[in-house]
Amino acid sequence: xxxxxRKDIFSEERDDNLNEIGQPTQRxxxxxxxxxxxxxxxxxxxxxxxxMRCKRSPHHHARIRSIDISAAERMPGVRRILLGKDxxxxxxxxxxxxxxxxxxxxxxxxxxxxxxxEPVAAVIxxxxxxARDAVxxxxxxxxxxxxxxxxxxxxxSDAPTVNDVYPDNVFVYHGSYDxxxxxxxxxxxxxxxxxxxxxxxxQMSPIEQAPTETCGAIAAPETNDRFVCYTSTQALFFSLGxxxxxxxxxxxxxxxxxxxxxxxFGGKVDSLHEPMAILGCMVTGKPCKFxxxxxEEMQVGAPRGAERWYVKDGVMxxxxxxxxxxxxxxxxxxxxxxxxxxxxxxxxxxxxxxxxPNVYADVYCVFTNRTPATAMxxxxxxxxxxxxxxxxxxxxxxxxxxxxxxxxLNAYRDGDMKAHRRLAKNTALIECCQVAAEKSGWRxxxxxxQASSLRDGGGDRAQLPPHTVTDQNGRVEGFEGTGxxxxxxxxxxxxxxxxxxxxxxxxxxxxxxxxxxxxxxxxPAAQPSQPPASSVPPPPPPATSPDADQLRDRTxxxxxxxxISGLRxx
Amino acid sequence: MTKKPVxxxxxxxxxxxFVDDGQNLLDVLRRGVxxxxxxxxxxxxxxxxxxxxxxxQPHMSCLTLAETVEGKSVTTTxxxxxxxxxxxxQKAFMEQFAAQCGYCTPGMLMAAKALxxxxxxxTREEVVEAISGNICRCTGYEAxxxxxxxxxxxSPQRYGVR
Ligand code: FES
Ligand code: FES
Numbered sequence: 001x002x003x004x005x006r007k008d009i010f011s012e013e014r015d016d017n018l019n020e021i022g023q024p025t026q027r028x029x030x031x032x033x034x035x036x037x038x039x040x041x042x043x044x045x046x047x048x049x050x051x052m053r054c055k056r057s058p059h060h061h062a063r064i065r066s067i068d069i070s071a072a073e074r075m076p077g078v079r080r081i082l083l084g085k086d087x088x089x090x091x092x093x094x095x096x097x098x099x100x101x102x103x104x105x106x107x108x109x110x111x112x113x114x115x116x117x118e119p120v121a122a123v124i125x126x127x128x129x130x131a132r133d134a135v136x137x138x139x140x141x142x143x144x145x146x147x148x149x150x151x152x153x154x155x156x157s158d159a160p161t162v163n164d165v166y167p168d169n170v171f172v173y174h175g176s177y178d179x180x181x182x183x184x185x186x187x188x189x190x191x192x193x194x195x196x197x198x199x200x201x202x203q204m205s206p207i208e209q210a211p212t213e214t215c216g217a218i219a220a221p222e223t224n225d226r227f228v229c230y231t232s233t234q235a236l237f238f239s240l241g242x243x244x245x246x247x248x249x250x251x252x253x254x255x256x257x258x259x260x261x262x263x264x265f266g267g268k269v270d271s272l273h274e275p276m277a278i279l280g281c282m283v284t285g286k287p288c289k290f291x292x293x294x295x296e297e298m299q300v301g302a303p304r305g306a307e308r309w310y311v312k313d314g315v316m317x318x319x320x321x322x323x324x325x326x327x328x329x330x331x332x333x334x335x336x337x338x339x340x341x342x343x344x345x346x347x348x349x350x351x352x353x354x355x356x357p358n359v360y361a362d363v364y365c366v367f368t369n370r371t372p373a374t375a376m377x378x379x380x381x382x383x384x385x386x387x388x389x390x391x392x393x394x395x396x397x398x399x400x401x402x403x404x405x406x407x408x409l410n411a412y413r414d415g416d417m418k419a420h421r422r423l424a425k426n427t428a429l430i431e432c433c434q435v436a437a438e439k440s441g442w443r444x445x446x447x448x449x450q451a452s453s454l455r456d457g458g459g460d461r462a463q464l465p466p467h468t469v470t471d472q473n474g475r476v477e478g479f480e481g482t483g484x485x486x487x488x489x490x491x492x493x494x495x496x497x498x499x500x501x502x503x504x505x506x507x508x509x510x511x512x513x514x515x516x517x518x519x520x521x522x523x524p525a526a527q528p529s530q531p532p533a534s535s536v537p538p539p540p541p542p543a544t545s546p547d548a549d550q551l552r553d554r555t556x557x558x559x560x561x562x563x564i565s566g567l568r569x570x
Numbered sequence: 571m572t573k574k575p576v577x578x579x580x581x582x583x584x585x586x587x588f589v590d591d592g593q594n595l596l597d598v599l600r601r602g603v604x605x606x607x608x609x610x611x612x613x614x615x616x617x618x619x620x621x622x623x624x625x626x627q628p629h630m631s632c633l634t635l636a637e638t639v640e641g642k643s644v645t646t647t648x649x650x651x652x653x654x655x656x657x658x659x660q661k662a663f664m665e666q667f668a669a670q671c672g673y674c675t676p677g678m679l680m681a682a683k684a685l686x687x688x689x690x691x692x693t694r695e696e697v698v699e700a701i702s703g704n705i706c707r708c709t710g711y712e713a714x715x716x717x718x719x720x721x722x723x724x725s726p727q728r729y730g731v732r
Contacts, residue, residue: 024665026664026665027667027669029672030663030664030667030669030672031664032672033663033664033669033671033672033675034647034656034660034661034663034664034669034672034675034679035607035647035648035650035651035656035660036606036607036608036609036646036647036648036675036676037607038672040609040673042609042610043606045601045604045606210707211671211673211707212609212611212617212619212671212673212674212705212706212707212708213609213610213611213671213673214610214611214612261671262609262671262672262673263670263671263673263707263708264671265707293612293613294611294612294613294614294616294617
């Protein structure tokens with residue numbers, strides 16, 4: 001198929017000349033791939049390589065009364081069996097490296113398990129076979145607990161607590177709210193005036209990334225009292241920091257080598273293999289490999305989490321959507337991992353690529369007794385986009401308008417104000433719809449065909465709503481604020497702060513409590529001192545609420561960040 | 571555990587090694603004789619990334635008992651190059667973007683070679699059939715099929731290959 005370019009679209013806006021795109025370009029790693037010489041982590045040979053296998057929970061939720069490893073220890077080839085108490089700092093949350101969230105997940109569970117497959121012991125043996133045989137000899141005395149697998153059941157007050165750090169089964173944002181919220185305009189007033197109100201419920205299942213290469217790592221002693229670690233990670237420095245924290249070692253004692261990944265798709269961001277392999281290497285002095293087999297990859301490997309969405313639209317007879325309200329539940333599984341962050345991305349994306357003057361969202365990161373969820377392509381966005389686009393079709397049907405034209409009618413245009421208070425820029429949904437309609441022979445009206453993202457945006461559409469309804473729904477007490485979104489360290493606004501131009505309820509937000517978190521009782525008593533990320537002093541109270549003019553001004557003159565990190569070049 | 575001596579040809583070289591009872595060929599190739607080109611993807615015969623040729627026939631080495639290759643000839647991706655020159659299949663995969671992460675590539679190449687060695691002029695359907703036991707998760711099937719067809723006897727243009 002010849003590649004077709006639409007450089008004509010927005011040609012006067014482009015400042016590039018696309019020297020590479022459209023030309024065949026040799027990938028720098030292709031030669032390694034076709035000769036089989038690309039060095040994946042498992043392609044590093046070590047004499048006397050030891051193998052690690054985990055004893056895993058057969059229950060959704062159970063307390064560990066005791067673990068008997070005596071028979072397993074006597075099995076041939078077994079060098080060591082690791083339990084939770086052998087992990088120097090056995091509690092972590094991946095995003096603690098960004099000072100976001102409370103440590104809530106042990107590397108090896110020692111008190112209770114909260115999902116099927118959670119590791120409770122790790123055998124290190126001379127061969128993989130021996131490690132597996134020994135795992136089969138480990139006896140665990142379980143006290144099976146009631147479990148919850150559905151997000152809405154999990155948030156009911158009678159649900160069993162999945163994760164002791166968050167007793168209500170919901171992640172707490174910035175120490176203040178049990179959900180991530182978006183308030184823009186007044187949806188209820190708009191619903192009252194709309195010609196139609198269209199409601200829908202949407203459910204996405206978890207999806208396993210299923211890379212062809214399973215996740216894993218090999219660690220070996222190196223000179224200078226260091227450990228080298230070959231890993232399949234997609235996030236090398238993230239994994240390095242996580243391993244250093246869990247193992248309570250200086251990160252300069254860890255020499256990480258990665259970069260050749262046999263497919264990841266997000267599933268290789270969670271760093272559990274590196275600390276396990278390095279710990280195995282530390283306690284045995286031998287090179288040690290910890291690698292998922294295919295079954296573990298499918299069952300224990302963190303998937304894209306499930307999501308449930310309720311979407312409610314207020315629509316006029318001519319197809320204009322005047323209000324959109326979301327209630328969303330991300331199924332984080334038993335631990336936080338990256339779901340809380342996925343929701344921040346998600347809420348920044350709402351209400352999808354449409355200019356809607358009144359938007360409301362409450363999105364919950366819910367703990368259930370399922371496999372912890374993590375990143376996958378477009379995470380935070382893909383699931384809700386499914387809900388939004390399915391809902392757009394439903395709206396089109398209700399109002400009796402062509403679904404493509406409905407999208408063109410409501411699409412963002414350049415200069416429009418988005419619900420997260422940024423002006424839309426480089427929008428192209430209208431043109432995408434037009435090309436898709438043309439290619440598929442879908443007939444749209446002349447008016448829709450002549451619409452343009454470059455025209456008719458801005459003006460009134462650039463204005464913030466005259467009035468935004470705020471509330472204290474979901475306000476919680478007793479959690480520490482974290483510096484990620486609210487803090488301002490050393491004068492530099494954090495990326496999140498720039499991103500969240502306005503806190504949802506700036507005036508009403510009191511200073512974060514420098515009090516205890518709700519969690520301390522659940523933390524291991526003899527915890528080594530917290531690593532720097534968690535010991536940052538509580539952030540200063542937010543500045544007084546900026547008034548509306550100031551806000552508008554800030555928004556207008558804000559830099560045109562289009563990514564969360566604010567780094568993407570215009 | 572008893573060890574058994576096994577002798578076989580690997581990419582034209584004579585190899586002799588000891589294998590454990592029940593050890594699979596993938597393990598012996600990678601750990602025993604140090605040919606790392608066949609990859610581990612599942613050890614269940616479902617992904618095909620461990621595919622090698624045994625006497626010219628494609629086999630999943632993870633499901634092949636190592637001792638059964640006694641006296642046979644095994645070909646892996648390491649045996650495709652001719653000196654410094656790439657095999658036409660390797661060249662085609664490289665130039666036509668038929669590898670993304672590259673993890674399935676050695677298996678794909680061996681499945682393709684097995685096909686072209688016996689059927690130099692396959693149809694598109696025959697190519698699809700030949701690689702049907704090989705999973706590519708980076709969704710490169712179109713490019714892979716086109717790359718294989720481009721080195722087959724058929725005119726590449728017929729298939730719209732650049
Ligand atoms: S590793 Fe042999 S088929 Fe997957
Ligand atoms: S290129 Fe990644 S699995 Fe095929």
